[in-house]
Amino acid sequence: MTLVLLDTNAYLRLAKRVRPMLGIKFGQKEYVLTILKITEDEVHKSSRLRYKFPWFDNPELAAERLAKQVRLKPDEKQLIDITQGIFRRHVVENAANYKTPPSPADCYILAFGQVRPAIVVTDDLSMHTLAKEFELDKSIWHGYEPLHKMLSGKQINKQLVVEVYEALENNGDLPKTWHDAKHTAFKKIFGSKPN
Amino acid sequence: MRKIINQNTLQQALKKQGWTQSKLAAEVGVSAQSVTNWMQGEGFPRPATLLKLATLLRLSFEQLVKTHDDDRPVVAFRKKANAKTTNNHINKAAEIGMLLKPLVPYLPEMRVLRTLITSPSIEYSKLQIAVSQTRARLGLGDQAVLRYEQLIGEFSDCGAILVPVLWGAKGKHENAMHIRLPAEDVTFIFVNLDTRIEDFKFWMAHELAHVFTPDLAGKTEGEDYADAFAGSLLFPRASAEAAYAKANRRHRDNEKINELLHYAHTHSISVNTVYQRVKEYAIDAQLPPLKINDRAIHKIRNSISGPLVSEALFDPMPPSAQQYIANAENIFRSTFFHAFKQMILDKGVEFGYLQQILDLSIADAQALHEELSH
Numbered sequence: 001m002t003l004v005l006l007d008t009n010a011y012l013r014l015a016k017r018v019r020p021m022l023g024i025k026f027g028q029k030e031y032v033l034t035i036l037k038i039t040e041d042e043v044h045k046s047s048r049l050r051y052k053f054p055w056f057d058n059p060e061l062a063a064e065r066l067a068k069q070v071r072l073k074p075d076e077k078q079l080i081d082i083t084q085g086i087f088r089r090h091v092v093e094n095a096a097n098y099k100t101p102p103s104p105a106d107c108y109i110l111a112f113g114q115v116r117p118a119i120v121v122t123d124d125l126s127m128h129t130l131a132k133e134f135e136l137d138k139s140i141w142h143g144y145e146p147l148h149k150m151l152s153g154k155q156i157n158k159q160l161v162v163e164v165y166e167a168l169e170n171n172g173d174l175p176k177t178w179h180d181a182k183h184t185a186f187k188k189i190f191g192s193k194p195n
Numbered sequence: 196m197r198k199i200i201n202q203n204t205l206q207q208a209l210k211k212q213g214w215t216q217s218k219l220a221a222e223v224g225v226s227a228q229s230v231t232n233w234m235q236g237e238g239f240p241r242p243a244t245l246l247k248l249a250t251l252l253r254l255s256f257e258q259l260v261k262t263h264d265d266d267r268p269v270v271a272f273r274k275k276a277n278a279k280t281t282n283n284h285i286n287k288a289a290e291i292g293m294l295l296k297p298l299v300p301y302l303p304e305m306r307v308l309r310t311l312i313t314s315p316s317i318e319y320s321k322l323q324i325a326v327s328q329t330r331a332r333l334g335l336g337d338q339a340v341l342r343y344e345q346l347i348g349e350f351s352d353c354g355a356i357l358v359p360v361l362w363g364a365k366g367k368h369e370n371a372m373h374i375r376l377p378a379e380d381v382t383f384i385f386v387n388l389d390t391r392i393e394d395f396k397f398w399m400a401h402e403l404a405h406v407f408t409p410d411l412a413g414k415t416e417g418e419d420y421a422d423a424f425a426g427s428l429l430f431p432r433a434s435a436e437a438a439y440a441k442a443n444r445r446h447r448d449n450e451k452i453n454e455l456l457h458y459a460h461t462h463s464i465s466v467n468t469v470y471q472r473v474k475e476y477a478i479d480a481q482l483p484p485l486k487i488n489d490r491a492i493h494k495i496r497n498s499i500s501g502p503l504v505s506e507a508l509f510d511p512m513p514p515s516a517q518q519y520i521a522n523a524e525n526i527f528r529s530t531f532f533h534a535f536k537q538m539i540l541d542k543g544v545e546f547g548y549l550q551q552i553l554d555l556s557i558a559d560a561q562a563l564h565e566e567l568s569h
Binding site: 092 | 242253546548557
């Protein structure tokens, strides 16, 4: 089994339409999607996110998140703290490398991914820069990648991919990497890039 | 940033694990020579290697790495009453300091000639000389009322960048935060405008003292000096002498306090600031102390609540991003937002950067970023 950890934005871009999503094995490598409690806290603390994503507290989704939450042993917590500290320190010492320096919460997610281990899914390009600086390129995905793996693993169909893309485009929330992936990873659905 | 591996910590960790240097090298995936170099304070591991080292030996960055003093931001707070400063507050402020470093090249050229108080002392007569000279520089007589706006120019003249912020009147640990970057020789001073005018004036004067005494930044004696300087600058000896004379003529407690309150209102400062300065004056002049109960002063001080500086500046509240930035630039002569705008244009930095530096909500950071991106 390969754990795949979604950050808050990655979760919010998928969870409304891809159901059920967390805790289900898919693909040859038996990927299993999960999220952390900090996502729950982040949404509940932000009136902007609560307003923008009113479906977040839908009982079915809330129950799914609660049931699939990862519990950490004290030893893992200690290692995550150490790893997060190293990441964050690197970020603040090299702040000029990032358009948005990965926050302590971002560093926590990346640290979790290292310790558990899990592939971290994020559309935050600064997180990808940070992962690269620590030679962790293979442990981080863009938000469209789990969608692509789910499609390849036949957990979802092409129609759902189209729906997710349409929703993000209509909300003005389609990251550039997703846009580019339309004509690369999802070429069979959306076709080649128009000239 | 100049960094070396902390040799003592590394040695102790190896001993604890029962590992040799060669074993460590094999575990981390580096040459034995690399470990030898680290032990001699030479070379520094790549990020991925440092991470392996830290997790294998269960050492935090702070335990494993020694950094050069000049590269570390020096922080000080003016915290809210009853707020307790924890390591988290200090670390967070130091991180903000590190995040400010890339902004420094975008700041206008700083003045090299600056005002310094060379031998700061809280001894009454020496303090009064420092205060008197500062007032003279500002063109103020010894009994004249000082307005906070008159202090603003002093900050920029001393290489300090004022950053007015709206952190709310409650709930946050600090009301002002002082971050000095020694290597860059720049100081950022975050001042919360959601503060009563009397407190605001005191903090501005307190922060000015820090700017005049950079060698004391981050030290307890620096805080003591800044408090003493601020009180005396706002209410110097001549004013204290006059207030003492008037209050001393009164017989009842409440009449004496009313006299002090009159001075506090006139100077827009706290009655406690007046009272403390009068007490110090009496001791220095070898006069009998005013017979006033300290508790009565604190009770009155806590019962008075004037408008917030932000309410006086932005009516109605809250200000738009445009008003807020214009206020910072025109009233507080802050070069912070102009520099940040340059950084956005040059590097394409996003709102998350502002959010972390100014400790803002996402919505406020987005609004400011949008305004600066125009």
